Amino acid sequence: MKFLVCISNVPDTTTKISFTDGKALNSTGVQFIINPYDEMALTRALEIKEAAGGTVTVINVGAANTEPTLRKALAIGADDAIRVNTEPTDAYLVAHQIAEVAKKNNYDVILTGRESIDYNSGQVATMLAEMLNLPCITVATKLEIASNEATLEREIDGGKEVLTSSLPFVASAQKGMAEPRIPNMRGIMAARTKPLQVLEATGDEKLTSSVAYELPPAKQAVKLISKDNVADLVNLLHTEAKVI
């Protein structure tokens, strides 16, 4: 079984976000990690590989500064890594680059996270499936593969949905798919010599451009109104908050 797991390089969840001139993330002192949803996908791929055999390749679209993140994926247990050397400026560009690699390599399963935790657009899995003309199951909480058929679960309103898919397919992972692992020292040592291939981007077409970033307004002070004073509350909701 050949897995391709797409890895985004994202700021650690505890990062205090700021921007330089409202144009780009200020990355000074920011720690970058494997996007947590991607890590769940990677962990599930490794679990299936360890039980049933196969290979797990990780891929990232990004500049050279994302290599430590790929190296960590190798330390966790991926067999080899591919970095497509271009700035991941929009979801279409990322999906296109990954699709170009996938077309040449006959992967059985292509996994992504449900979304990256930096830009959160959650589009790569579906775009990728469309470009490759493959089935796509998004936001999956469970993945099993037996005799060339995959069974996946998704959470839906008030219950869960169980789906099957033929191979190959694309799926995006949601919390629940697997519990991420801490790499051990043997894995870190092995990662030193695992292959990390750098490919040049094929075209740099993108469909969207970011114009500016701004932080949400600072939290306002809370206005407390006594529970006996409903008239004031209604008045303020109407005139100040303008919600009724």
Next chain:
Amino acid sequence: MARADLYQHPDYYLMDELLTDEHKMIRDTARAWVKKEVSPIVEDACQKAEFPKQWIKGLAEIGAFGPYIPEEYGGPGLDQISYGLIMQELERGDSGLRSTASVQSSLVMFPIYTFGTEAQKKKYLPKLAKGELMGCFGLTEPDHGSNPSGMLSNIKDKGDHYILNGAKMWISNSPFADIAVVWAKDETSAIRGMIVERGMKGFTTPETHGKWSLRASATGELVFDNVIVPKENVFPDIKGLKGPLSCLNSARYGIAWGAIGAAMDCYDSALRYSKERVQFGKPIAGFQLTQKKLAEMITEITKAQMLTWRLGVLKNEHRATPAQISMAKRNNVHIALTIAREARQIHGGMGITGEYPIMRHMMNLESVITYEGTHDIHLLITGMDVTGIAAFE
């Protein structure tokens, strides 16, 4: 009830840029393991004065046992900065946890690797690296602490073996250790090192109870009553105090890093608490006296980080002197203890409870400031180094 571990490490001078990607991965691995396996149970373990044995396997997996021991002997073969970073992260969790790893690495694996025969290295090191064997180190005696050369433990040559007599005290890991690296005088009064195994007749390891410090780490004695030690268990060539002192150098180096971990945890907790705790209508972080404490803490942490990183570079180049290591151990443990006390004040009454790690770190550091060379002795080592005159004898 264990609180959530919200730790974020302070890096005021962007010291991370001085580390390699592999250093950071090793550190982050140790940190992730501590958050997952240590933080949820450490408070309870300390309250019950128990060393959680399940930590041993995890410590081995993150490379905390003999990080710099080469791969041919089962170690990870890492550099000294990696070793330091692992110790920093472990002590961020708890000084007792770090002590267990320090002893195994610097006081058991280091002397076997440095002074042992090939057979001793092959027999013990791979199992020690995996945590299948745990070790302890016997130098300090009831009446000989800062002055180890006065030790009374002794060995007598009986042809194909030695007879070992004596007692060692304040021995981390002794109650559960499988082997002990023990230092004793031979008939010529030369200090010799040897590996004593649990099960040897006349060798017992009574536990020390009632500690107010390092409560999640087991401490005990080593008692030798006519123990037969085979000659193949003795280090062949090393004689004199330089044997045990070179082990202490390695351990003190790890402590210098470890103490920063404890200091950073106290600072991190105090900073967060001071921004959340509101008095007189604003967070206490907004008052000058709280800011003085926090500003001094981050200043001292930053200085200690730079000092220790530089020491690590020197150690990688085999240029770090024992006196330089003394300075770092003394400085870093002292600032960590001061920071723990200041952080305790910022936490107010909450600072004395197990809801926050402060009081535990503070009590632990009272041991760390004394063991592996006391605060005062390290000062006198610096004094001797700069004047050329020894003031402690």
